[in-house]
Amino acid sequence: MNTGKAVRAxxxxxxxxxSLWGRLLEGDRxxxxxxxxxxxxxxxxxxxxxxxxxxxxxxxIQDLFQDLWLTxxxxxxxxxxxxxxLISSLRRRLLRSLQRDRRWQYRDSWEGFEFEFxxxxxxxxxxEETAAEQKKLLQAALGNxxxxxxxAIYLRFYQNLGYNExxxxxxxxxxxxxxxxxxAIAILKKNLPFPLLLLxxxx
Numbered sequence: 001m002n003t004g005k006a007v008r009a010x011x012x013x014x015x016x017x018x019s020l021w022g023r024l025l026e027g028d029r030x031x032x033x034x035x036x037x038x039x040x041x042x043x044x045x046x047x048x049x050x051x052x053x054x055x056x057x058x059x060x061i062q063d064l065f066q067d068l069w070l071t072x073x074x075x076x077x078x079x080x081x082x083x084x085x086l087i088s089s090l091r092r093r094l095l096r097s098l099q100r101d102r103r104w105q106y107r108d109s110w111e112g113f114e115f116e117f118x119x120x121x122x123x124x125x126x127x128e129e130t131a132a133e134q135k136k137l138l139q140a141a142l143g144n145x146x147x148x149x150x151x152a153i154y155l156r157f158y159q160n161l162g163y164n165e166x167x168x169x170x171x172x173x174x175x176x177x178x179x180x181x182x183x184a185i186a187i188l189k190k191n192l193p194f195p196l197l198l199l200x201x202x203x
Contacts (some may be wrong), residue, residue: 021079025072032069039086040065042159046087049154050094060093084165087155091169138200141191148172149184156181157201 023031047057079085155166167174
């Protein structure tokens with residue numbers, strides 16, 4: 001994915017390191033580059049699910065990484081899950097950006113935003129001869145989920161975040177996340193053939 005701005009220019013990517021975040025805080029450009037290269041596509045994928053506005057998502061991702069570098073001396077040294085931190089930060093930025101937009105200003109800050117769900121594994125799920133039928137089944141099943149259920153399922157199974165992290169990103173109690181995902185899976189079970197459900201959830 002080409003995000004169109006030169007945040008990573010002249011930065012050489014180096015192998016992963018257990019204290020990558022600490023190296024970023026110390027001003028290590030290689031660590032910054034590695035964080036960018038590792039997470040930028042995941043952020044873009046999440047952002048496009050969130051608002052389907054390529055330019056808005058791109059701009060917010062680039063602003064996020066720019067601020068990450070410029071304010072690194074003031075960031076918490078206790079970040080243990082970098083992707084969780086970045087997705088959470090991007091989500092807040094996108095919400096603020098959408099709320100400032102006249103088209104969104106009168107909508108509720110939570111339920112006013114759709115969460116479009118397309119899966120990165122979709123091509124694996126659908127064989128050529130049954131593509132149209134299975135895709136229709138999948139989209140119909142997802143259409144039976146609420147906006148929160150779609151986002152929770154996406155974060156849990158496609159960003160591999162824990163329930164505590166999903167709760168943090170979505171500003172929910174952990175128990176509520178468990179219930180939301182459990183109800184979503186129950187709905188999907190009723191609407192999808194079992195093999196397709198297993199593939200969809202990546203199990």
